Amino acid sequence: MDLRSLESLGIVVCQETPLSDFTTFRLGGNCPALILCQSPEQIQKVISCLVFEDLPFLVIGSGSNIVVSDRGIDQYVVRYASEVPLIERDGNDVIVSGSTMLDALAQYAGEHGLEGLSDMNGIPGTVAGAVIGNAGAFGKQVGDVVTSVHVLDRGGRKFERLPAELGFSYRYSNLKKTRDIIVSVRFSLFPGDTDALQRRREEVLKIRREKHPDLSVFPCAGSFFRNIEPTSKAGKREAAGWFLEQAGALTMSLGGAKVFERHANMIYKSEGCRAQDVYELSRLMARAVKEKFGLDLVREVSFVGKFDDMPASVADIVW
Ligand SMILES: Cc1cc2nc3c(=O)[nH]c(=O)nc-3n(C[C@H](O)[C@H](O)[C@H](O)COP(=O)(O)OP(=O)(O)OC[C@H]3O[C@@H](n4cnc5c(N)ncnc54)[C@H](O)[C@@H]3O)c2cc1C
Known part of the structure; x- marks a missing residue:
């Protein structure tokens, strides 16, 4: 090229x-x-x-x-990815480049009196990365307010994808399957009070600081496994971290990969850690939950490239 x-x-x-x-x-x-x-x-x-x-x-x-x-x-x-947010306002809608950081968008929305993304404050990652995996927190997900996504298909052709095709569900969108490339996203937000939105931002950032590892000290990729689907109609999604903790994950480590002591669903990189260590530790953790509860944990984090002992059926680069 x-x-x-x-x-x-x-x-x-x-x-x-x-x-x-x-x-x-x-x-x-x-x-x-x-x-x-x-x-x-x-x-x-x-x-x-x-x-x-x-x-x-x-x-x-x-x-x-x-x-x-x-x-x-x-x-x-x-x-x-872009440190400079690329956001255009259209009434209560915003049209945002996929490269904009989700936190920058949440901050912009709060400052402009737009509600719908306040629980997304502090989630690291781009808008595109968030939409692909329907990122969320506090029971809300970005897909709740997405009204269209401009994509390129793997042949480079432009398309607009609407919610019916996007198939958002918990930490999932159909874009994972189609492998479309997200270029920009339209969100439909609704009017909110700027002071209340600002207070919510501070509250959310404080909770995240208390619960989540500081990336400069504990490099990681957030929660490793998805929470568990509700088992009864009235049931709430159950935290994978609870099952992991009960299965003894808090004290697990492998090579330089360690489980974060305040959150059993987070693996971080310590001195000398290899990606292979993370892969193997995640398998140990999933096995411990399977043995204790008979539950199959589903990964939220994706592996990219080849790992030793990876099942032969895995052909793709993102797994
Ligand atoms: C400390 C910490 C806390 C976190 N907290 C949360 C949380 O509360 N809630 C939550 O949901 N997640 C959380 N995460 C996970 C992560 O931040 C989100 O999933 C985020 O949305 C990923 O965005 P990214 O840009 O980093 O994507 P990447 O990690 O770069 O990519 C993720 C996937 O999206 C694909 N992708 C990325 N950009 C595009 C594009 N333009 N077109 C097509 N495919 C693309 C990649 O190929 C990959 O498969 C956390 C992570 C960390 C480290």
Whole structure:
């Protein structure tokens, strides 16, 4: 691929780059080239170049929900993330680039008296990463307020996807299956009181500071497993962390991968940790819950690339 044509558009291309520098777990080997895009125009250009050259690629956001293999991956990696929010207001709607950080969007909404995203304050990651996995907190999910998503399919063609096709459910959207690339998202919000929204933001950030690891000390990818589906009609989703704690996960570690002492559903990287350690520790944790409760935990975090002892049926780069 003629990478220079991309660089002339302000797109940064880093050859043979360690992905550990671009994930919150701070793990992962090299990719042949990492292409950094920030705006819808840039990602559209990059994807059309990659499709034209028939080069396999992976799109990531801020890397806060993935564990990349120590061996890296053979594909080009397109990182679509921007520290500068790209948000356009249209009445109570906002049209946001997928590269915008979700927290920056939640803050913007609060400051502009728009309700619907206040529980999303403080979730790390991009808007695109959040929409793909229907991120959420306090019982709310981003999919609740998404009204359309502009995507590119794997052939680089543009489409608008509406909620009926997006199939949002707990930590899931159909985009995981179609592997569409999210370019921008329309959210329909509703009027709220700016002072109340600001108070809610502070409250949510305080709760998150108390419960979640400080990423600069404990690199991780948040909750490792999804919460458990309710077993009765009246039942609430049950925290995977509770089952893990009862199964003895709090004291588990493997190599440099450790379970966070305040939250049994979080694995963090300590000195000398490899991505393989995280993979193996997560299997130990899931096995302990299966043995004690007969429950099969489902991962929330995705593995990217190849890991030792990974089932042979796993062919894709994101698993
Ligand atoms: C400390 C901590 C706390 C967290 N708390 C929460 C929480 O409360 N709730 C919650 O839901 N999650 C939480 N997370 C997980 C994570 O932040 C979210 O899942 C986030 O939305 C992921 O966004 P990302 O940009 O980092 O995606 P990435 O990790 O970069 O990617 C995730 C997936 O999305 C795909 N993807 C990314 N961008 C695109 C795109 N433009 N087009 C197509 N595919 C794309 C990737 O290929 C990958 O499969 C937490 C993580 C951490 C580290």
